Amino acid sequence: EIVLTQSPATLSLSPGERATLSCRASQSVSSYLAWYQQKPGQAPRLLIYDASNRATGIPARFSGSGSGTDFTLTVSSLEPEDFAVYYCQQRSNWPLTFGQGTRLEI
């Protein structure tokens, strides 16, 4: 099973600042990594798929990069609605796995 480790566990920033979230895989997942945002009481929302492709309707301030074992989600300038929990997920191997999440808080 591929283990995804996200860091930091919690990130405290202010609106307008830049956020950088990390996801490290226990073995290479090529570019088969996605990022999701989840707000309390809501289903997750796909932000980025295949490491760097923004999903439909996702603002340009969200970007993804990386390949192999190290990946980054960047939010260029935080909006108030961006404060949430973020998960990475790999689709390289079965079972599909998620990271434990990074909480982005004010």
Add this chain to the structure above:
Amino acid sequence: EVQLLESGGGLVQPGGSLRLSCAASGFTFTGYGMNWVRQAPGKGLEWVSFISASGASTHYVDSVKGRFTISRGNSKNTLYLQMNSLRAEDTAVYYCAKATHYDSSGDSFDIWGQGTMVTVSS
């Protein structure tokens, strides 16, 4: 509008059974693999099961193998999860989720339902 709507959750005793359903609309259901993903209270996301677009291929996380069965009714645009021998650790919100790419296998999930709560307790 693309939509997934789960139903069938509830309270069940340990060892009991439950069948979840997920009604799909707004996209070509027969063209996409489908998944179940769960989230225990206050915890992270866990992928549970996948079924291919045709229904011919399925995958499960180890912790549910032999107990859960995923299936789909393509004529009804509906996804199912039959859960048997339920345990306390199966307590979670269960989401159905659509694969991002047409006729793919392992994939990301671009559309999610609102979730249905399953509570396993005596």
